[in-house]
Amino acid sequence: MASTTLNIPHPYEDGMAEAWMETHAPQWEARERLALAITTEEDGLIGGISLHLAAAHRRGELGYWIAVPYWNLGYATEAAKALIDYGFEELDLNRVVAQHITRNPASGRVLQKLGMSPEGVRRQHVLKWGRFEDLEMYAVLREDREGS
Secondary structure (H helix, E strand, O other): OHHHOOOOOOOOOOOHHHHHHOOHHHHHHOOOEEEEEEEEOOOEEEEEEEEEEEHHHOEEEEEEEEOHHHOOOOHHHHHHHHHHHHHHHOOOOOEEEEEEEOOOHHHHHHHHHOOOEEEEEEEEEEEEOOEEEEEEEEEEEHHHHHOO
């Protein structure tokens, strides 16, 4: 649902997806962001996932969305684990961070399953649809993953 996501516009008008997808290749070439589709053989596109990169700090920020019919089936966790692994192993990241609106606890459970640790709450950090929302912050370090 768009109400509990930070960056998905609503209403999502015709042409917005195509315009968004056109940004992917240039952002990856500039090593600013890696954005990928989450798909299944059976259903095709079911979501998206990305790492916003801060190369100077060897850090990435994880973001993802899953279409409602595919919630609670493990797709977000599976895709995020693969992308975090890629970030540490291939992009030489030291830290991956993520955040979620606190009234979306399912997203927090995904981050916990990934071995991410809570780092605090930014109170009323964003204004979403006329309502100030708290963001819960999570992170995992390379050394956390190497030790597990």
